[in-house]
Amino acid sequence: MSIKRVAIVGCGIGRSHIVEGYVPHPDKFKVVAICDLNEERLREIGDEFDIAKRTTSFADVLGDESVDIVDICTPPGIHLEQVVAALAAGKHVICEKPLTGSLSGVDTIMEAEKTAKGTLMPIFQYRYGDGIEKAKRIIDAGIAGKPYMGSVETFWLRTPEYYSVPWRGKWATELGGVLVTHALHLHDMLLHLMGPVSKVFGRVATRVNDIEVEDCASASLLMKNGAFVSLSCTLGSQEQISRLRLHFENVTFESNHEPYSPGRDPWKIIVQNDDVQARIDAVIGNWQPVAPRFTTQMEHFHTYLSGNGPLPVTTQDARRALELVTAIYQSSDTGREVSLPIGSDSPKYADWRARTK
Incomplete structure (x- = not known):
């Protein structure tokens, strides 16, 4: 099985990904780059794990042909744009929860997956x-x-x-x-x-x-x-x-x-x-x-990428969890029971903050 080269984007929870997800599997993964806007954190994490490439530029990560997997650990508000961009760049993608902030956002990602060379795995550890x-x-x-x-x-x-x-x-x-x-x-x-x-x-x-x-x-x-x-x-x-x-x-x-x-x-x-x-x-x-x-x-993801097992967590899994969130918000607004599935006609489909009467 080949070693997959990983770039961590966001070194907060990203450090836990390194410690728990990649360090235990040196025969499967190598973290070759880290990306964060905090240069002090970049230096600390880079020195701790001996990672040579340290950048504040997400575009730099996407342009690095040596990177197989982009592991997105940034604040939730930018997950959607980063996932779509990483898929468009031909990378495999791992993304922390929440995958995005609406069912509309998840569906945008699922459309991007249809033509992507890489595979997205949401995190549900x-x-x-x-x-x-x-x-x-x-x-x-x-x-x-x-x-x-x-x-x-x-x-x-x-x-x-x-x-x-x-x-x-x-x-x-x-x-x-x-x-x-x-x-x-x-x-x-x-x-x-x-x-x-x-x-x-x-x-x-x-x-x-x-x-x-x-x-x-x-x-x-x-x-x-x-x-x-x-x-x-x-x-x-x-x-x-x-x-x-x-x-x-x-x-x-x-x-x-x-x-x-x-x-x-x-x-x-x-x-x-x-x-x-x-x-x-x-x-x-x-x-x-x-x-x-x-x-x-992470071990199961490598098994999947090697063609020897199923994708451990899918975008559909993430959508199902976020549909439950959407239903609770909608019910709380209206004081009424909500039936699933929730369609694009729901005011909460595109924005959880939209009031529902």
């Missing part, structure tokens, strides 16, 4: 780890049975100091609040395990910090499979936890409560009876440990 992947295997094997109900809790803490970074907390640059940049991870995990949503009733509010975007939200979902799910999220929890608890006919799953790595073990797998346990043991009894977060997502 919380899908990876022993706990969630065991649950996924059990569900996909049909052992869990009929889905009944679930709850998803994103209880994190963000203080005024967090929002002192100029682009945070603003619609134009962060694109949304707790639903878009925090709980999106847990909500993707739900969709990954329980499938798509049919109907949504939601509420959002700004109660914790003096910001433009929401920092508290709740929603009641009817899944397409008939299950009921409640979502709760806040950025004002004095104890930070992330938790999924999903109830099926034969099994109840509960994630660990680590706020930023809920996909890891231990997950509770509570079975109906010994027969169900025996079926589970047959499926995961010889489990091989899975590295969490970026380590496994």
Whole structure:
């Protein structure tokens, strides 16, 4: 398998991509360039990881023929233009969440993908780890049975100091609040395990910090499979936890409560009876440990690029998560339940800030 040459654009969360996603795979990836407007950060990250090329120019990255993958870790407000430009330049693209700030934006990206030489992989690193992947295997094997109900809790803490970074907390640059940049991870995990949503009733509010975007939200979902799910999220929890608890006919799953790595073990797998346990043991009894977060997502991306596996996260996955965001915003505006899918006739399709009556 060939080593893919990577350029990191944005060295904030980009450093985590290097540490978790690329350093563990020296036979698969080499970070050959970093790009950031902060020259001090460029120097620090470049020196730390011995990266020779350091630039403040995104165009310079796109023009570098030695770069195979452009990994976009910039503030959300510029993801759309950067993804489209990187695809047009013939690069493979990795993009941090949120992919963009509207369903219209996602559809623009999907159009660009149709003629692109490269492939886009959005980031949803919380899908990876022993706990969630065991649950996924059990569900996909049909052992869990009929889905009944679930709850998803994103209880994190963000203080005024967090929002002192100029682009945070603003619609134009962060694109949304707790639903878009925090709980999106847990909500993707739900969709990954329980499938798509049919109907949504939601509420959002700004109660914790003096910001433009929401920092508290709740929603009641009817899944397409008939299950009921409640979502709760806040950025004002004095104890930070992330938790999924999903109830099926034969099994109840509960994630660990680590706020930023809920996909890891231990997950509770509570079975109906010994027969169900025996079926589970047959499926995961010889489990091989899975590295969490970026380590496994990047490994799977390399496998895909080498022609040996599926694309681990698709633009359609990102769209499904952002459609849920759109539905919650729309329901909160109107006080009414929203049915999915959401079409281009919705005022929220192109702009989440557009008021819906």
